Amino acid sequence: MGRSLIHALRLIAMNYIYWLLVILLVSSSALAQTGSLRGQVTDQNGGNVPGAKVTVNGPSGLIKTTNTDKSGSYSFAGLPAGDYEVQGSDR
Numbered sequence: 001m002g003r004s005l006i007h008a009l010r011l012i013a014m015n016y017i018y019w020l021l022v023i024l025l026v027s028s029s030a031l032a033q034t035g036s037l038r039g040q041v042t043d044q045n046g047g048n049v050p051g052a053k054v055t056v057n058g059p060s061g062l063i064k065t066t067n068t069d070k071s072g073s074y075s076f077a078g079l080p081a082g083d084y085e086v087q088g089s090d091r
Contacts, residue, residue, distance in 0.1 A: 038075035041068050041088050048072030049090060057085045 037056060041049040054074045055065045059082030068074045 033081055034078050035081065036075060036077045037079055037084065037086070038073065039086070041072045041074065049088075052088050052090050054086065054088045057087070058082050 041052040043049055049072045050068055050070045052068045054068060056076055057063055059080060064076050066074050
């Protein structure tokens with residue numbers, strides 16, 4: 001009798017954890033409607049361009065600007081869903 005009770009409680013606990021995880025995943029994906037954009041600026045010879053200015057123009061007039069790092073990489077986080085135009089210029 002003891003083993004059946006433990007087995008039943010274990011199944012109930014696993015079921016509870018399963019539904020808790022499902023609820024957490026669904027609610028977090030519904031709230032997280034932002035994304036990120038990253039890339040690398042290179043010159044015509046394929047060399048990295050550190051310090052380049054990169055601007056993204058997005059939905060509802062959103063404009064964000066950053067500079068590339070030493071390896072020519074850039075990133076933008078927390079961008080709302082939508083279409084973007086990316087522009088780059090050297091220093």
